Amino acid sequence: MTNMDNQLDQFRDVILDAADRKQALCIRGGGSKDWYGREPVGDVLDTRAYSGVVSYDPTELVITVRSGTPLTEVEAVLAEQNQMLAFEPPHCSANATAGGMVAAGLAGPRRQAVGSVRDFLLGVAMINGKGELLHFGGQVMKNVAGYDVSRMMAGSLGTLGLLVEVSLKVLPKPYAETTVRMALSEQDALRRLNEWGGQPLPISASAWCDGVLVVRLSGAQAAISAAREIIGGDEISDAEPFWIAMREQSNDFFAQAPLLWRLSVPSTAAPIVLPGEQLIEWGGAQRWFRTHDASMASAIRAAATAAGGHATLFRGGDRTGEIFQPLAPAVERIHRNLKQAFDPSGIFNPGRMYAGL
Numbered sequence: 001m002t003n004m005d006n007q008l009d010q011f012r013d014v015i016l017d018a019a020d021r022k023q024a025l026c027i028r029g030g031g032s033k034d035w036y037g038r039e040p041v042g043d044v045l046d047t048r049a050y051s052g053v054v055s056y057d058p059t060e061l062v063i064t065v066r067s068g069t070p071l072t073e074v075e076a077v078l079a080e081q082n083q084m085l086a087f088e089p090p091h092c093s094a095n096a097t098a099g100g101m102v103a104a105g106l107a108g109p110r111r112q113a114v115g116s117v118r119d120f121l122l123g124v125a126m127i128n129g130k131g132e133l134l135h136f137g138g139q140v141m142k143n144v145a146g147y148d149v150s151r152m153m154a155g156s157l158g159t160l161g162l163l164v165e166v167s168l169k170v171l172p173k174p175y176a177e178t179t180v181r182m183a184l185s186e187q188d189a190l191r192r193l194n195e196w197g198g199q200p201l202p203i204s205a206s207a208w209c210d211g212v213l214v215v216r217l218s219g220a221q222a223a224i225s226a227a228r229e230i231i232g233g234d235e236i237s238d239a240e241p242f243w244i245a246m247r248e249q250s251n252d253f254f255a256q257a258p259l260l261w262r263l264s265v266p267s268t269a270a271p272i273v274l275p276g277e278q279l280i281e282w283g284g285a286q287r288w289f290r291t292h293d294a295s296m297a298s299a300i301r302a303a304a305t306a307a308g309g310h311a312t313l314f315r316g317g318d319r320t321g322e323i324f325q326p327l328a329p330a331v332e333r334i335h336r337n338l339k340q341a342f343d344p345s346g347i348f349n350p351g352r353m354y355a356g357l
Helices: 003-021 071-079 098-104 186-197 221-231 240-248 294-306 329-342
Strands: 025-028 043-046 053-057 062-066 121-127 133-137 162-169 176-183 203-209 212-219 234-236 259-264 277-281 286-291 310-315
Touching: 003 025, 003 043, 003 121, 003 162, 053 071, 062 071, 062 098, 071 098, 098 162, 176 221, 186 203, 186 212, 186 277, 203 240, 212 221, 259 294, 294 310
Parallel strands: 025 043
Antiparallel strands: 053 062, 062 162, 121 133, 121 162, 176 212, 176 234, 203 212, 203 277, 259 286, 259 310, 277 286
């Protein structure tokens, strides 16, 4: 029996003991996303001892890693083959792990072009609340008949079970990238982004704030040059720090946000008028509002709903209250049934997403 097998046995023992005692477990990797969602509770179950790359086939664009593997290690292995996690997951600290990345389900600037964490999650291995080691999905895109349980784990914040392995699709890094900026009003920026979104342009990221639109182009140099003729703007010579700061939310807009709201809406939604400053990403589909006013919650959620989307109190505020958009009754029943099926004793990160779940 290997050390990793022993570690799985230790995880199982901790889970079964907690289930017997009805003791909550706080599943945690590096703790880099502790601020996300509702307040963590319970005894910490640290995943970092279960670490390492299980398999990596650059020709098949698939990597399988243990949940406690540092995200920096995963990205370093991929970089050696000029490949990447295309959804640009935020690290939030040097301690971020692969399991935490999947559990949080957060994606960075390139999400508008390639998709979310869920779209790249091929399979998972997890331990449920009965101590059973379960495998879902696999290492190819089309291997699932029926409901794709593995993708359900993306963004579940550890409420359904302990992730122990994840298999991810990876992509080659772009041959070339160019970033341009231009002065535009919010309305004009949204109009142009949606016009460009309907054309075969290699736009891989966008960000509008304070009257300035920044757009990244990625791909073959010929495609980028052709897109420049259509889009215009002034080239930014060294844009990588800008996009890293967007991914990590370390620029001035995010750093100065006591309360940060994320609105997920259709990219075609009109400008949303609310008190406070705004930053727009993902071609108009992700809109950030920062405010000092905690009483704005109802108005912000109503504005997001009116625009055809939903709102999340992303950072700051009362983490014991409701963070995510309240669930419709039918959807809440589905969540409760899933929680009961995977975690009948209710020990995994209870209440991390919604009170009572």
